[in-house]
Amino acid sequence: MYFGDNKRGHIISHVFDIKDSFARGFKRKYCIVVLGQDQISLLQHYDFIETNLKQLSSSIQQKACNVNTAEQSVHSQREVRQKEGYKSNQRSLAALTGEPNIFAHLHMWFVFLLRSEIYRSIPHEILDCPVKVSASKELREFYNSVPKDVFRTLVYCTLTGIKTEYCDPRTKRLFDQLLPLNFSSPSNGSFTCSLSKENKV
Numbered sequence: 001m002y003f004g005d006n007k008r009g010h011i012i013s014h015v016f017d018i019k020d021s022f023a024r025g026f027k028r029k030y031c032i033v034v035l036g037q038d039q040i041s042l043l044q045h046y047d048f049i050e051t052n053l054k055q056l057s058s059s060i061q062q063k064a065c066n067v068n069t070a071e072q073s074v075h076s077q078r079e080v081r082q083k084e085g086y087k088s089n090q091r092s093l094a095a096l097t098g099e100p101n102i103f104a105h106l107h108m109w110f111v112f113l114l115r116s117e118i119y120r121s122i123p124h125e126i127l128d129c130p131v132k133v134s135a136s137k138e139l140r141e142f143y144n145s146v147p148k149d150v151f152r153t154l155v156y157c158t159l160t161g162i163k164t165e166y167c168d169p170r171t172k173r174l175f176d177q178l179l180p181l182n183f184s185s186p187s188n189g190s191f192t193c194s195l196s197k198e199n200k201v
Helices: 039-044 046-074 077-084 093-097 102-114 136-145 148-160 169-176
Strands: 002-005 009-019 027-036 163-166 192-195
Touching: 002 039, 009 039, 009 046, 027 039, 027 046, 039 046, 046 093, 046 102, 093 102, 136 169, 148 163, 148 169, 148 192, 163 169
Parallel strands: 163 192
Antiparallel strands: 002 009, 009 027
16 A cells, blocks of 8 residues: 655555464454655555565464464464453564564664665765764774773763853864754853863763
């Protein structure tokens, strides 16, 4: 199913259900969503995407069916429901399919889709890095010269907008590079983080 717009994005969704002897109706519904910004390209590859999503869901359904069959051979659905009563019957996808690494399997399939022909024909505009760390070597040297907890505290204060005072203005310039372009460190605030000459905060 396709839906979406140019503001929120364009979506292809694939809904499927898998067997679960503990669930109401003895099945659970899942949905895989593919989100894109280019409507034309997404619809041009609709058949390719849908075919792969069907293969993926069929694989999951088969695994869940095997687990459900094994459970039914031990206890019937009625017996299981009566035994469980009103207790929570939610189970993870890994438990339903009997595959502990199911999400790694899904991740590999999604990576395959992202590396497929869909993205080969779409020109992508790569945004500039939001920060420009021209003195990365000096920052690394400073990292190695101070206690690790001091460095982490300074980074935290810099990135969260806490006023930070340095004895050496060169050190301030090093940390200011971590801020996005056109941003600057606050000059006042309720809290202040100070770095002493002994490299203590």
